[in-house]
Amino acid sequence: xxxxNRGVSLLELLVVLALMAVAVGIAIPILxxxxxxxxxLRGAARQLxxxxxxxxxxxxxxxxxxxxxxxxxxxxxxxxxxxKEQQLPEEVFLEVFTAQDDLINDTMASIRxxxxxxxxxxxxxxxxxxxxxxxxxxxxxxxxxRARILE
Numbered sequence: 181x182x183x184x185n186r187g188v189s190l191l192e193l194l195v196v197l198a199l200m201a202v203a204v205g206i207a208i209p210i211l212x213x214x215x216x217x218x219x220x221l222r223g224a225a226r227q228l229x230x231x232x233x234x235x236x237x238x239x240x241x242x243x244x245x246x247x248x249x250x251x252x253x254x255x256x257x258x259x260x261x262x263x264k265e266q267q268l269p270e271e272v273f274l275e276v277f278t279a280q281d282d283l284i285n286d287t288m289a290s291i292r293x294x295x296x297x298x299x300x301x302x303x304x305x306x307x308x309x310x311x312x313x314x315x316x317x318x319x320x321x322x323x324x325x326r327a328r329i330l331e
Contacts, residue, residue: 221306233327242261251265251287255269278291
């Protein structure tokens with residue numbers, strides 16, 4: 181009896197690939213479902229950057245210091261003169277690096293914007309958790325007061 185090595189047919193290969201796609205489709209949501217999505221993290225960073233830009237604009241137009249106040253515990257932020265608080269998704273983790281004078285308490289901090297457009301500077305980190313690799317940083321330049329998002 182002679183056995184010929186015919187290899188794998190195209191149909192067999194397609195069936196195996198389809199089964200692998202189904203397995204991956206089931207496994208990813210189960211294994212990767214922790215924390216906020218990349219879209220939520222990016223959206224939160226964009227909201228904070230927009231608020232920083234608004235606070236800078238308010239400081240220049242009103243000719244007085246304006247604060248962007250961030251509540252780390254409840255994941256909220258507010259531009260001082262605007263009144264309305266913005267809520268971030270519950271899953272995001274926030275850290276603020278700012279001047280010692282602008283730390284309100286253990287869970288609240290602010291970034292100060294001056295009438296000349298400058299700022300005391302600072303950085304707000306939006307991440308999937310403490311020590312997480314998935315994060316965006318909203319950096320406020322101390323000299324110009326401009327906010328930008330760093331990945």
